[in-house]
Amino acid sequence: xxxxxxxxxxxxxxxxxxxxxxxxxxxxxxxxxxxxxxxxxxxxxxxxxxxxxxxxxxxxxxxxxxxxxxxxxxxxxxxxxxxxxxxxxxxxxxxxxxxxxxxxxxxxxxxxxxxxxxxxxxxxxxxxxxxxxxxxxxxxxxxxxxxxxxxxxxxxxxxxxxxxxxxxxxxxxxxxxxxxxxxxxxxxxxxxxxxxxxxxxxxxxxxxxxxxxxxxxxxxxxxxxxxxxxxxxxxxxxxxxxxxxxx
Amino acid sequence: xxxxxxxxxxxxxxxxxxxxxxxxxxxxxxxxxxxxxxxxxxxxxxxxxxxxxxxxxxxxxxxxxxxxxxxxxxxxxxxxxxxxxxxxxxxxxxxxxxxxxxxxxxxxxxxxxxxxxxxxxxxxxxxxxxxxxxxxxxxxxxxxxxxxxxxxxxxxxxxxxxxxxxxxxxxxxxxxxxxxxxxxxxxxxxxxxxxxxxxxxxxxxxxxxxxxxxxxxxxxxxxxxxxxxxxxxxxxxxxxxxxxxxx
Numbered sequence: 001x002x003x004x005x006x007x008x009x010x011x012x013x014x015x016x017x018x019x020x021x022x023x024x025x026x027x028x029x030x031x032x033x034x035x036x037x038x039x040x041x042x043x044x045x046x047x048x049x050x051x052x053x054x055x056x057x058x059x060x061x062x063x064x065x066x067x068x069x070x071x072x073x074x075x076x077x078x079x080x081x082x083x084x085x086x087x088x089x090x091x092x093x094x095x096x097x098x099x100x101x102x103x104x105x106x107x108x109x110x111x112x113x114x115x116x117x118x119x120x121x122x123x124x125x126x127x128x129x130x131x132x133x134x135x136x137x138x139x140x141x142x143x144x145x146x147x148x149x150x151x152x153x154x155x156x157x158x159x160x161x162x163x164x165x166x167x168x169x170x171x172x173x174x175x176x177x178x179x180x181x182x183x184x185x186x187x188x189x190x191x192x193x194x195x196x197x198x199x200x201x202x203x204x205x206x207x208x209x210x211x212x213x214x215x216x217x218x219x220x221x222x223x224x225x226x227x228x229x230x231x232x233x234x235x236x237x238x239x240x241x242x243x244x245x246x247x
Numbered sequence: 248x249x250x251x252x253x254x255x256x257x258x259x260x261x262x263x264x265x266x267x268x269x270x271x272x273x274x275x276x277x278x279x280x281x282x283x284x285x286x287x288x289x290x291x292x293x294x295x296x297x298x299x300x301x302x303x304x305x306x307x308x309x310x311x312x313x314x315x316x317x318x319x320x321x322x323x324x325x326x327x328x329x330x331x332x333x334x335x336x337x338x339x340x341x342x343x344x345x346x347x348x349x350x351x352x353x354x355x356x357x358x359x360x361x362x363x364x365x366x367x368x369x370x371x372x373x374x375x376x377x378x379x380x381x382x383x384x385x386x387x388x389x390x391x392x393x394x395x396x397x398x399x400x401x402x403x404x405x406x407x408x409x410x411x412x413x414x415x416x417x418x419x420x421x422x423x424x425x426x427x428x429x430x431x432x433x434x435x436x437x438x439x440x441x442x443x444x445x446x447x448x449x450x451x452x453x454x455x456x457x458x459x460x461x462x463x464x465x466x467x468x469x470x471x472x473x474x475x476x477x478x479x480x481x482x483x484x485x486x487x488x489x490x491x492x493x494x
Contacts, residue, residue: 148428172482213482
């Protein structure tokens with residue numbers, strides 16, 4: 001499995017992805033799931049991928065091929081991120097069906113984010129069916145892969161007004177929380193911070209399995225969560241259940 | 248959807264369940280998903296249910312019918328909880344296939360817990376396929392339904408040595424956390440605390456939608472989680488990514 005999240009706030013975007021792929025728990029490999037396309041200072045598109053590895057590699061391969069061949073639609077000339085999401089949806093469907101005729105086993109999801117000339121920064125989630133959604137003022141993050149473990153903390157912290165550092169920290173916390181509950185999500189963890197208008201993907205970081213910070217963050221979050229729980233008020237038991245109502 | 252959890256600790260069992268059922272978000276009803284069978288002071292079996300409502304009602308109906316007709320296998324004479332889990336698995340499969348021939352739409356999961364004469368207290372999770380698992384020293388809780396949102400907090404707090412009050416509070420926190428992230432899980436929330444050896448299900452509580460405590464717990468957990476996040480150390484950025492490696 002995979003866990004990737006993109007957070008879209010007023011000041012920019014933050015992308016976090018794990019690097020574990022697996023076909024069963026005994027066939028585990030490491031592949032980056034974060035890809036960037038663009039020219040520094042001009043345009044940047046970031047892609048996060050989840051799902052069938054053959055499909056996601058096929059899609060990334062096609063994107064690179066279209067750039068190389070300066071196809072009519074390619075990431076270095078495409079005018080809007082919405083068009084980019086449409087394009088990724090279309091080639092994802094193509095790749096899912098190419099060798100296999102398609103089916104749930106070959107599905108993949110993508111997050112497509114970044115900023116193009118004369119456009120606002122944005123992020124889209126491309127479903128396996130090829131269609132897509134974007135963020136809103138009320139929903140500032142998009143997740144693909146094993147998204148549920150981390151949703152409670154994102155729901156509580158992420159909003160359009162937080163800082164990029166807070167977004168990155170929250171993305172990392174959501175990642176360590178997911179890793180703890182699901183073995184098939186694992187390091188290296190990649191983080192990319194995109195400041196609106198910078199058109200730069202230079203702020204890309206990678207935390208290896210051996211990362212002391214990742215270990216500290218995990219144990220610190222463990223302690224803080226336990227503390228949070230221990231500081232809750234005791235249960236105020238409501239009236240005891242009237243046994244005659246049921247059974 | 249549904250969220251139910253059973254926590255099995257040294258001193259007893261704690262069961263927590265929501266009461267929302269739905270067929271699409273515009274067909275939402277309220278049904279208790281917690282059922283108890285036994286004689287006070289002698290034997291107690293508690294069932295939590297998730298999945299297709301016709302199947303779960305069919306299973307509970309069959310359990311009651313078998314008791315009424317003093318069938319060879321029934322909950323008031325069955326010798327072990329493992330046998331009870333087997334029995335629930337078998338009638339669950341029967342009910343899934345009865346009218347429809349079966350299929351994922353008709354599946355249901357159950358938690359079967361409690362204590363029978365001369366036996367230890369225990370809990371089992373019965374899968375839609377009819378087979379079951381139980382708890383261990385390392386895994387002290389079982390969940391059915393929308394289990395992922397709440398797993399991170401349970402993973403961190405629940406162990407065999409915690410008190411029944413702590414188990415109940417953690418079960419409730421896992422419930423409010425799930426409700427916040429998933430609209431199809433909702434009150435009334437039921438909690439049953441079973442002290443080992445008591446053979447009593449008298450400690451059963453119900454928190455209505457209007458429950459002031461539930462509202463307070465939710466907002467308190469919100470605050471504590473935000474505090475936990477705000478108390479984390481800032482990110483120690485690892486070496487910046489070497490761009491030459493990828494893309």
